[in-house]
Amino acid sequence: xxxxxxxxxxxxxxxAPFDGEPGDGRDGTGVAIAIEDRTGVVVAFGGxxxxxxxxxxxxxxxAGGRRIGQVVGTGTADPRLIEAIVASVAAGVSALAESGxxxxxxxxxxxxxxxxxxxxxxxxxxxxPLVPPTIPGYEIASHYEAAxxxxxxxxxxxxxxxxxxxxxxxxxxVTGKGIAAALMMAFARPLLHAAIDNARAPAAAxxxxxxxxxxxxxSALFITALCATVDLRRGTLRLANAGHEPPLLVAADGSPxxxxxxxxxxxxxxxxxxxxxxxxxxAPGDLVLLYTDGVTDAxxxxxxxxxxxxxxxxxxAARGGSATDVVETVCGxxxxxxxxxxxADDVTIVAIRRAPRASRRR
Numbered sequence: 001x002x003x004x005x006x007x008x009x010x011x012x013x014x015x016a017p018f019d020g021e022p023g024d025g026r027d028g029t030g031v032a033i034a035i036e037d038r039t040g041v042v043v044a045f046g047g048x049x050x051x052x053x054x055x056x057x058x059x060x061x062x063a064g065g066r067r068i069g070q071v072v073g074t075g076t077a078d079p080r081l082i083e084a085i086v087a088s089v090a091a092g093v094s095a096l097a098e099s100g101x102x103x104x105x106x107x108x109x110x111x112x113x114x115x116x117x118x119x120x121x122x123x124x125x126x127x128x129p130l131v132p133p134t135i136p137g138y139e140i141a142s143h144y145e146a147a148x149x150x151x152x153x154x155x156x157x158x159x160x161x162x163x164x165x166x167x168x169x170x171x172x173x174v175t176g177k178g179i180a181a182a183l184m185m186a187f188a189r190p191l192l193h194a195a196i197d198n199a200r201a202p203a204a205a206x207x208x209x210x211x212x213x214x215x216x217x218x219s220a221l222f223i224t225a226l227c228a229t230v231d232l233r234r235g236t237l238r239l240a241n242a243g244h245e246p247p248l249l250v251a252a253d254g255s256p257x258x259x260x261x262x263x264x265x266x267x268x269x270x271x272x273x274x275x276x277x278x279x280x281x282x283a284p285g286d287l288v289l290l291y292t293d294g295v296t297d298a299x300x301x302x303x304x305x306x307x308x309x310x311x312x313x314x315x316x317a318a319r320g321g322s323a324t325d326v327v328e329t330v331c332g333x334x335x336x337x338x339x340x341x342x343x344a345d346d347v348t349i350v351a352i353r354r355a356p357r358a359s360r361r362r
Contacts, residue, residue: 011043011044011093011096012046014035014044014089014093014096015033015044015045015046015047015089016046031047031048031073031074031075031081031082031085032046032047032048032053032073032074032075033046033047033072033073033085034072034073035061035070035071035089035093036069036070036071036072037069038068043069047073053074053075053076054076055073055074055075055076055079055082057072057073057074057079057082057083057086058070058071058072058073058086059071059073059083059087060090061093061097062094063097064097064098068094068097069093071086071089071090071093073085073086073089133157133158133159133167135159135167135232137354137355138167138230138232138352138353138354138355139322139324139352139355140157140350140351140352140353141322141323141326141327141328141350141351142155142157142327142348142349142351143327143330143331143347144346144347144348144349145294145343145347145348146346152174152175152181152182152185153172153173153174153185153292153294153346153347154172154185154188154348155169155170155171155290155350156168156170156189156192156193157169157350157352158193160197161197162197162198165231166231166232167229167230167232168196168197168227168228169227169228169229169230169290169350169352170192170193170196170226170227170228171225171226171244171290171291171292171348171350172185172188172189172192172223172224172225172244173225173292173294173346174188174222174223175221175222175223175266181221184221184223188213188223188267191209191212191213192209192227195209196227196229201238201240201277202228202229202238202239202240202277203227203240203273203275203277205227206225206227206242206267206273206275207272207273207275209225210242210268210272211271213268214268214269214270214271221268222243222267222269223242223268224243224244224267225241225242225244225267226239226241226242226244226246226290227239227240227242228240228288228290230282234281235281235282235283235284235286235354236279236280236281237279237280237281237282237288238277238278239260239277239278239280240276240277241262241263241264241278242264242265242266242267242273242275243263243264243265243266243267244263244266244292245291245292245293245296246259246261246262247259247260247289247291248288248289248311248312248315249280249286249287249288250286250287250289250315250319250326251283251285251286252283252285252286252287252320252356253283257312257319260278260280260288261278262276264276283354284354284355284356285353285354285355285356285357286353286354287323287326287353287354288351288353289327289330289349289350289351290350290351290352291311291348292346292347292348293345294343294344294345294346294347294348295311295330295334295347295349296308296311297344297345298334298337298338298341298343298344298347299338299344300337300338300339300341301338301339301340301341306333306334306338310333310337311333313333314329314330314332314333314334315329315330322353323351323352323353324351326351326353327349327350327351331349334347
């Protein structure tokens with residue numbers, strides 16, 4: 001099995017989405033892609049060659065359990081984007097090589113779609129803060145799983161540019177799943193981020209995002225969103241909720257785990273939200289857990305729902321542990337509950353914990 005069994009035009013078609021003119025705004029701008037056989041001979045080339053390229057990424061192509069070549073990407077774009085493009089092209093080449101030269105046009109189209117979905121998945125993952133920011137005095141942990149190739153959940157954790165000493169934490173869920181939800185997510189996430197950076201409070205940020213969605217969106221999709229800010233010195237958390245699942249507060253003093261109730265309309269449905277903010281003082285050791293309904297809607301093989309009770313039990317089991325301990329325990333609980341069932345919906349979990357006071361030595 002080798003690349004010479006794959007028609008050149010089909011190899012070229014895998015690169016075609018990244019062809020364009022410099023500065024035309026397409027994802028592949030500034031990225032040149034070469035498909036090489038196992039001897040290093042270039043069998044297909046595309047994209048935009050840039051003499052000032054500073055990033056070079058290689059990805060092995062495997063088919064039939066062995067290496068048959070590689071895809072090389074060079075450019076000046078974000079390395080994560082170049083890596084995503086190269087990996088998706090390699091996946092498409094591998095599938096094409098395994099399908100053989102006599103594969104139907106329908107099969108070739110399926111391969112192309114598979115490669116483009118792989119690219120979409122990797123690009124979308126690059127939007128998600130897989131490594132949370134390091135915040136002295138706080139622990140942050142997260143988990144994200146799309147139910148399909150791409151998903152409609154998103155979250156963000158970042159220092160607020162216009163408010164020194166404040167951290168923003170937001171989580172959102174686009175109604176629906178798949179490509180349409182992912183496109184809405186890609187549109188809404190930077191809107192919300194910019195709104196938080198420029199608004200004085202979480203409710204105002206959600207109102208601003210909602211106004212743009214209502215005025216400019218032409219879609220039947222809506223968004224549930226929760227936005228919170230944390231005064232890092234005082235531990236004061238302010239939150240506003242637009243139709244999202246209420247977060248859980250796990251107090252270090254051993255009091256019962258409780259929901260931080262209070263919610264308004266979801267984003268994109270009405271011209272005004274009129275949200276009421278809630279303020280909570282986080283004591284050292286207190287933890288807040290944000291999540292999307294993909295957690296509580298997880299189903300067992302018998303089609304039972306994971307539900308709120310099991311979520312509370314999982315969080316209680318990890319009580320006193322780090323933010324990472326809590327997130328991993330919740331993930332383990334719903335995965336065990338699902339057994340081999342696929343996710344019913346996208347899943348996102350974010351935990352933020354104010355670090356406990358260090359114990360004093362006697």
